[in-house]
Amino acid sequence: MKTSHTRPATSLILLAVVSLFPAAVAAQEAPARFVPGPGEPSLVEVRQATDRFRDVTVALAEGYIRDPFDTCETSDMMGRPAAAGAMGVHYFRPDLLGITGPPSPRVGGNGTHTDFRTPAILIYEPQADGSMALVAVENLVFASSWRARGQAAPPTFHGVPYDTMIDDPATATDEAHMFEPHFDRHVWIYRDNPNGVFTPFNPAVTCAHHTGGQTHSRHSSH
Numbered sequence: 523m524k525t526s527h528t529r530p531a532t533s534l535i536l537l538a539v540v541s542l543f544p545a546a547v548a549a550q551e552a553p554a555r556f557v558p559g560p561g562e563p564s565l566v567e568v569r570q571a572t573d574r575f576r577d578v579t580v581a582l583a584e585g586y587i588r589d590p591f592d593t594c595e596t597s598d599m600m601g602r603p604a605a606a607g608a609m610g611v612h613y614f615r616p617d618l619l620g621i622t623g624p625p626s627p628r629v630g631g632n633g634t635h636t637d638f639r640t641p642a643i644l645i646y647e648p649q650a651d652g653s654m655a656l657v658a659v660e661n662l663v664f665a666s667s668w669r670a671r672g673q674a675a676p677p678t679f680h681g682v683p684y685d686t687m688i689d690d691p692a693t694a695t696d697e698a699h700m701f702e703p704h705f706d707r708h709v710w711i712y713r714d715n716p717n718g719v720f721t722p723f724n725p726a727v728t729c730a731h732h733t734g735g736q737t738h739s740r741h742s743s744h
Contacts, residue, residue, distance in 0.1 A: 556680050563639050565719070568659065569711045571639040576712070578613070578654045581644050586613040591700065592734030594648060597723040601695045606717070607725035609708070610645045610657050611732065618642035619662060628689075630702040632667040636677050638709060647713070648732040657713035657727055662706040676705040682720050 558564050563571065575581045582588075589612045593599075597606035614621075619642050620633030635642050642661050646654035663677060663684070676684040684705035689696055708722050715724040 556682070558680055559678065562680065563637075565709070565711055568638045568641075568709065572641060572644075572656075572659055572711075575644050576656045578646060578656070581613055585615050585617065586644055587616065588613050594729035594732035594734065595699070595723075596729050599695060600723075601693060602723065605725060606723040608647075608727040608729045609723060610647045610727055610729070611654065611734070612660070613644045613646065615640075615642050620664070620667065625700060628700055628702050631664050634663045634667050634671060636661050636663060636679070638679065641709075643706075645708070647727050648729065650731045652731075655712075657724065658708050658710045659712075660706055660708045662701070662704050664701075665703040665705060668705060677707075679707050679709070679720075682707070685722060 575584075575586075592611070594611050595609035596604070597608065598604040616631075618633060618635040618640065620631035620635070621629065622631050633642065638659060638661060641659035643659065644656060645658040645660060647657045649655055661677075661679075661684075665686075665688075668677065676686055678684065684707040686703075686705055687699065687701065688703040707720060710719050710721070710724055713724060713726055715721055715726060717723070717725065
């Protein structure tokens with residue numbers, strides 16, 4: 523009698539283990555690129571370190587300045603489908619970016635800062651009531667300064683290489699956002715991005731309530 527009861531129970535246990543096996547394998551094979559590297563903060567830690575900047579007045583008090591061009595970035599500005607969404611309005615820490623002076627004709631600098639606990643850039647979405655909602659954080663390093671450190675490849679965060687941003691003078695858009703060639707990484711921790719936490723544009727963000735600049739300067743500066 524013991525045997526007749528034990529075998530079905532054992533079979534059920536084995537069945538449960540087998541059914542869970544694919545999930546266990548999937549977890550083991552999950553992309554390591556989304557795991558923090560040595561010394562890197564988790565996304566939870568980044569949010570904890572930056573949560574105070576949800577109040578834009580705190581960001582201003584700590585040295586962030588609103589984009590002088592007062593542009594609310596949208597995907598169609600970059601020649602991409604409008605359905606890709608927007609970024610928002612950027613607030614910069616010039617010291618962390620290593621800005622060396624006013625645009626001449628582009629914004630340049632020597633910054634190589636990559637610590638997302640103190641991001642060089644905060645991104646806000648304009649609201650209907652005139653307030654600003656924090657949606658993402660970003661770091662940007664200038665390609666010339668990064669390579670001067672002996673780094674041949676772009677920096678990474680959680681194993682994902684930063685995006686490479688270089689303007690193409692043959693196009694009508696400014697792919698580098700009026701900056702010198704640089705690497706940047708957006709991290710959407712304050713607004714879910716259905717296209718991925720590290721994707722540059724977010725379809726859940728809108729510039730509909732922005733009343734400032736609507737586009738970048740074109741290539742007349744070249």
